[in-house]
Amino acid sequence: MKTRASDQAFGALLISPAAAFVFCIAIYPILRVLWLSFFTQNLGTSLVPKFVGIDNYIRLANDGHFFATVRTTFFFTFVSVATELVGGLGFALLLNHEFRGRVVARAAMLVPWALPTAVLAWAWSWIFNDQFGVMNDLLRHLGILVRPIAWLGSGSTALFAVIFADVWKTAPFVMIILLAGLQNIPGELYEAAAIDGASVWKRFRFITLPLLLPSIMVALLFRAIQSFGIFDLIFVMTGGGPGGATETLAIYTYNTYLRYLDFGYGSAMIVASFALMLIFTALVYWPLARMRAQFANE
Amino acid sequence: MSGGVDGLVDGMRLAGAALLGIFLMANCSRPHSSGAGGVELSVLMDADVDGDWHAFIREFETLNPGVHINYVEGPSETNAREDLYVTSLLGGQAVYDLIYADVVWVPKFAAAGWLEDVTDRWPAEHWNEFIPGAVEGGTYKGRIYRVPQHIDVGMFFYRRDLLEAAHEAPPETFDDLVRVAQKLQHPDQLWGYVWQGKQYEGLICDFMEVLTGFSGFWINADTNEVGLDRPEAVRALQWMHDTIRQTRISPPGTTAYTEEESRLIFQSGRAIFLRNWPYVWNTSQQVGSPMIGKVGIKPMPAMANGHPSATLGGWGMSIAKNSRHKDEAWKFCEYVSALPQVMRVQAHRGNPPAIKAFYENNNDQAWRDIYRVMETAVVRPRIPQYAQASDILQRYVSATLTERMTPVDAMNAAAKETRLLLGQ
Numbered sequence: 001m002k003t004r005a006s007d008q009a010f011g012a013l014l015i016s017p018a019a020a021f022v023f024c025i026a027i028y029p030i031l032r033v034l035w036l037s038f039f040t041q042n043l044g045t046s047l048v049p050k051f052v053g054i055d056n057y058i059r060l061a062n063d064g065h066f067f068a069t070v071r072t073t074f075f076f077t078f079v080s081v082a083t084e085l086v087g088g089l090g091f092a093l094l095l096n097h098e099f100r101g102r103v104v105a106r107a108a109m110l111v112p113w114a115l116p117t118a119v120l121a122w123a124w125s126w127i128f129n130d131q132f133g134v135m136n137d138l139l140r141h142l143g144i145l146v147r148p149i150a151w152l153g154s155g156s157t158a159l160f161a162v163i164f165a166d167v168w169k170t171a172p173f174v175m176i177i178l179l180a181g182l183q184n185i186p187g188e189l190y191e192a193a194a195i196d197g198a199s200v201w202k203r204f205r206f207i208t209l210p211l212l213l214p215s216i217m218v219a220l221l222f223r224a225i226q227s228f229g230i231f232d233l234i235f236v237m238t239g240g241g242p243g244g245a246t247e248t249l250a251i252y253t254y255n256t257y258l259r260y261l262d263f264g265y266g267s268a269m270i271v272a273s274f275a276l277m278l279i280f281t282a283l284v285y286w287p288l289a290r291m292r293a294q295f296a297n298e
Numbered sequence: 299m300s301g302g303v304d305g306l307v308d309g310m311r312l313a314g315a316a317l318l319g320i321f322l323m324a325n326c327s328r329p330h331s332s333g334a335g336g337v338e339l340s341v342l343m344d345a346d347v348d349g350d351w352h353a354f355i356r357e358f359e360t361l362n363p364g365v366h367i368n369y370v371e372g373p374s375e376t377n378a379r380e381d382l383y384v385t386s387l388l389g390g391q392a393v394y395d396l397i398y399a400d401v402v403w404v405p406k407f408a409a410a411g412w413l414e415d416v417t418d419r420w421p422a423e424h425w426n427e428f429i430p431g432a433v434e435g436g437t438y439k440g441r442i443y444r445v446p447q448h449i450d451v452g453m454f455f456y457r458r459d460l461l462e463a464a465h466e467a468p469p470e471t472f473d474d475l476v477r478v479a480q481k482l483q484h485p486d487q488l489w490g491y492v493w494q495g496k497q498y499e500g501l502i503c504d505f506m507e508v509l510t511g512f513s514g515f516w517i518n519a520d521t522n523e524v525g526l527d528r529p530e531a532v533r534a535l536q537w538m539h540d541t542i543r544q545t546r547i548s549p550p551g552t553t554a555y556t557e558e559e560s561r562l563i564f565q566s567g568r569a570i571f572l573r574n575w576p577y578v579w580n581t582s583q584q585v586g587s588p589m590i591g592k593v594g595i596k597p598m599p600a601m602a603n604g605h606p607s608a609t610l611g612g613w614g615m616s617i618a619k620n621s622r623h624k625d626e627a628w629k630f631c632e633y634v635s636a637l638p639q640v641m642r643v644q645a646h647r648g649n650p651p652a653i654k655a656f657y658e659n660n661n662d663q664a665w666r667d668i669y670r671v672m673e674t675a676v677v678r679p680r681i682p683q684y685a686q687a688s689d690i691l692q693r694y695v696s697a698t699l700t701e702r703m704t705p706v707d708a709m710n711a712a713a714k715e716t717r718l719l720l721g722q
Contacts, residue, residue, distance in 0.1 A: 043409050043682040044721075130551030131486070131563055148486070150551035153495070154700050158554075241497020242553050243697030258381055259685040261410065 030274070037267035047261065056268035065244075066252065066269065070276065073248040076159065077227040077280070080166045084223060085216070087167065088174025093208075095175070096182045106179075113172040121236035124165040128152050128237075155245035158238055162246050166233055170226070174219045181215025182208070210295035217288050224284050228277050249273050337623045339630060340368035341396035341615075342382060348646035350639075358633050365626050376400055387412045387618070395621035396630060399444055401435035401612050401677070402499070402684055408438035409682030414617040417442040419628055431610045431675035432652035438680060443616055445631040446652035447640055450611035452503050453671045455564065455572040455582075458594040468596050470606075472511060472537060475571065475599045479547035482570055490547030492560040493573040495538075497696035500556055502678065502688050503609035504573055505695050509534045510607035510676055511600030517679040517687065522720055526691070527713035535705040539698050553699045565589055573598065575611070576668055580648035595667040597674045610675040612652060683719055690715045 037056055039049040060066055095106050112120065127134045128151035136148035151161040185208065193203050231250040234240065240247030253273060257266030346352055346369065355367040372379045380403055386393035387410070399407065407413050425433050428446050436444030456468050464482055469475040479490025494500040509516060514530030517523070525531055541548040549563070557574055564572035565582050567589065572578065582589040597606040615631040617624050633639065640651035650656075650668055657669035679687060694712035697703040703711070 043406065047410055125554075129554070129559060130549060131559075131568070148551070150549075150554050153551050153553035153555075155697075155702050238554075239496070239498050241692070241696045242700040243497065243702045244693045245700070245702070247693075255685070255689060258384060259377075259689075260683065261384070261406065262686075 033267045033270045036263060037271050038264075039267075040264045042260070042262040042264065047263075049264070052264070056265050057272075059265060060268050060272055066272075068244065069247050069249045069252045072159070072246065073228060073230070073250075074280070076163060076166075076230060076246075076248060077224060080163045080170075081220065081223045081227050081284075083163070083167045084171045084174045085220060087171040088219065089178055089216075091171070091175045092178035092182055095179055109172050109175060111172075112169045113176075115169070117169065117232045118236050120169060121165065121233045124161075124168075125152060125237045128161050152238055153242060155243050158242060158246050162234055162237055165237065166227070166230065169233070170223060174223060177219040177222075178212060178215050181212045185211045210292075213288065213292050213295060217285065217292070220284055220288065221281065224281060225277065228273075228280060249276075336364050336366060337626050338366045338368055339395040339621075339623055339627055340370055340393070341398055341630075342370045342372045342379060342386075342394050343398045344374045344379065345371050348643075350643050350646055351634075353642075354634055354639055358630060361633075362626070362629060365623075365629075367630060370394070383407075390620065392618040392620040392622065395618055395623060395627045397616040397618055399436075399614060399616045401610060401614075402688075404436050404444055404616070405438045405680045405682050405684055407616070408441075408443045412619055413443040414619050414621070414624055415441045415443060416445065416617065416628065416631070427654060428652050429654055429672055429675075431672065431677060432612055432614070434677050435610055435612060435680075436614050436616070444614040445616075445635045446612060446614040447635050448613045448643070448649040449652040449672065449675075450575050450650070451608035451668070451672050451675050452507050452573060452598065452611075453576065453608060453668065454596050454598045455574060455578055456594045456596065457570050457592055459592040460570055461594075468594060469571075469599045471599050471602050472508075473602075476541070476545045476547055479570060480545065483547060485546070485549065487568065489549050489563065489569045491541060491571040491573075492548060492555070492563050492569040493541075493552060494555050494557060494560055495542070495548075495552035495696070495699050496554050496556050497692045498556060499688060499692070501692055501695055503611070505534070505538065505691070506609045506676060506678065507573070507598045507607050508538055511598060511604045512537070513601065513604045516691070517681065517716065517720070519677075519680065522681070522722070524713050524716045524720070524722070526716060527710045532705050532709050535695060535698055535709060538695070539701075539705060542699060543701065553696065576650050577648045579664055579668070595664060595671065597671045606674050607676045608671050608674050610677050613649075614652070681720070686719055687716055690719065 036049070038051060038053060040052045040055065041047060041049040091109060095102060095109065099105075126132065130136060130148045130150040130153065133148070133151070135151060136145060139145040140148070149157060151157045189207050189211075190203055193207060198206070229250050230248050231254065234246050234248055234251060235254075238246045240251045249269075250273075253266060253269045256262050256269055260266075343351065351369060355369060358367060359365060372382055380400070383394065383397055383403075387407070397403075397407070397413070399413075404413070425442065429449055431451075432446035432449045433442060435449075436442055436446055454468075460482055461468060461478070464478075466478050466482075469478055475491060482488070483490040493504050495504070506516065509531055512530045512534040514528060514534055515525040516531075518525065542550060542552050551559070560569075560572060561574055561578050561581065563569045564574075564578070565587060579593070579595060581587065582593050583591075597608060600606040615634060617627045617631065621627055635652070637651070637653050637655055640649075640653060641656060643649055644651055644656070650665075650672075657665055657672075660666060660669075678684065681687060691712050694703065694708040698705050698708040
């Protein structure tokens with residue numbers, strides 16, 4: 001008993017530097033922002049904090065601009081993560097097969113993910129340019145387009161263009177996680193199923209999917225969280241435009257906090273995004289966790 | 299499984315924090331005063347590609363023994379440097395003694411109490427040696443916070459060769475501009491008029507010029523009155539919208555263009571008229587450009603009864619209020635804003651100097667033309683909440699250009715939000 005207590009104390013001592021680090025860089029900022037969200041601190045108060053209670057949250061509840069960015073963020077996250085998952089799974093299944101040049105193909109698939117986002121966002125904004133862009137040139141040669149489209153210049157196409165670029169960059173990340181998951185599935189299971197006469201679909205449905213689900217959940221969580229906070233790609237490609245059509249929560253929060261120097265209101269916005277992200281993550285995680293439990297019962 | 303994920307996330311957070319820590323230590327632990335009586339001043343600027351600034355610093359240090367200037371090379375993106383300055387200034391300590399400031403930063407930084415008032419460091423006659431707009435751009439509530447170095451003005455570039463061949467004069471009015479553009483253009487090979495229509499600060503610069511040309515105003519400097527929902531502003535926005543959608547003298551992609559997209563179209567010979575900044579004069583006349591000798595410069599057209607105008611931009615040097623070496627910092631401000639220094643930067647980078655003498659003694663017709671444009675300069679509203687006011691306007695102007703809103707609805711909404719912002 002005595003040894004266990006001292007073991008525990010020693011263990012606590014060993015993790016204390018790491019715990020202190022996590023407290024400083026993760027927990028303290030969250031508490032600090034929560035505290036600041038009850039104050040008004042902006043250029044109107046000469047950057048001196050004034051306690052205002054829940055005023056910032058009332059202002060947020062009446063801020064149509066805020067809700068517009070929330071809608072855009074949810075839409076962006078949902079469409080891009082869903083597409084990445086389907087695409088990533090397809091490529092992972094493909095690259096899990098033996099074929100000549102598989103190593104090269106796998107490495108090539110990872111290139112978009114390894115590129116710095118700001119650089120590729122710049123490249124994509126030129127690809128989507130109406131006068132010089134490759135996208136229009138390609139579609140015109142294929143006979144799909146007659147006149148060039150200003151992809152980033154209209155509200156309806158800009159959001160999809162940005163999602164396209166995001167999927168291009170992050171589908172490889174989903175692919176690599178799913179590929180790792182696929183390689184953990186023992187080949188004997190497929191052989192046994194084939195001997196039992198299971199079709200390709202049945203093998204996918206009853207072997208691949210249940211055993212891959214943990215990897216899918218990891219990929220999904222990572223991507224949903226990253227995607228919810230999307231900033232760099234949109235900041236470079238459209239800056240939130242045109243007409244605010246691609247403005248996400250992260251862009252609005254950045255503007256409020258760092259450019260308008262409205263720290264109290266910006267903090268309330270950060271707290272609200274944090275809460276929204278937790279809810280969103282739960283919404284993504286819950287059905288998959290249920291599915292996993294269901295597979296375990298089968 | 300999820301335990302493993304958490305561990306990975308924490309691990310990445312730790313690695314990130316460690317990197318940040320190293321970066322901060324590397325940047326913050328530099329001594330401000332070095333050695334016996336020596337003074338170190340630091341300034342954050344973009345990369346010194348031509349080496350001019352490092353040369354200035356060497357000369358300045360020779361003239362002022364004991365003073366050392368630490369030139370910190372920051373990102374070339376203006377917004378990114380503004381963020382770096384803001385974060386360092388929020389800390390309360392003068393990480394940078396000198397602030398190389400864009401014209402639109404001054405009201406915000408001054409209102410936040412970050413800049414030193416330098417009004418009385420020079421007599422009025424000395425301030426008068428600069429182009430008035432350049433000094434005005436560094437002024438907040440009647441006090442001067444910035445020594446102007448370079449000035450940028452929005453200007454109208456035209457294809458001299460095409461106009462001469464068609465026996466047309468460069469357009470003075472918006473109607474002329476549309477008429478000549480429609481007459482000579484044949485899209486997609488040759489567009490009438492290219493400008494900056496993306497949702498960003500440049501859109502505001504273009505809009506202000508058209509707005510002033512229609513005799514409208516955005517925010518009155520003296521009364522803070524908002525003029526966006528007045529008929530002139532609605533007509534101005536309608537005119538901009540029509541260049542893309544109705545008179546069709548501008549390509550549909552205009553709504554995604556910044557300076558470079560529009561310049562490349564003009565410089566590759568695919569547009570007759572261009573609204574842009576003075577740097578286009580240098581790039582279009584340098585070796586290899588197909589536009590050598592074919593480009594003319596004039597102020598933006600306006601309505602027959604309106605005023606042609608040029609949105610004012612530009613850079614200058616400010617002193618951080620918390621700097622411990624303000625007098626030495628001021629000497630550096632004086633040194634780099636003097637004519638020989640600004641002329642050297644002009645020769646390399648094309649940035650027009652803010653000193654009148656440069657233009658008054660110049661034999662080059664192009665610089666006299668640019669000076670003529672500078673006399674029409676208008677300053678963007680000098681309010682502390684400028685960034686927010688600009689974002690509001692950007693969103694609604696862009697929404698109109700992309701046909702998500704009508705000009706009337708957009709201007710009414712923009713005016714309402716702007717008044718709310720100004721507490722009216």
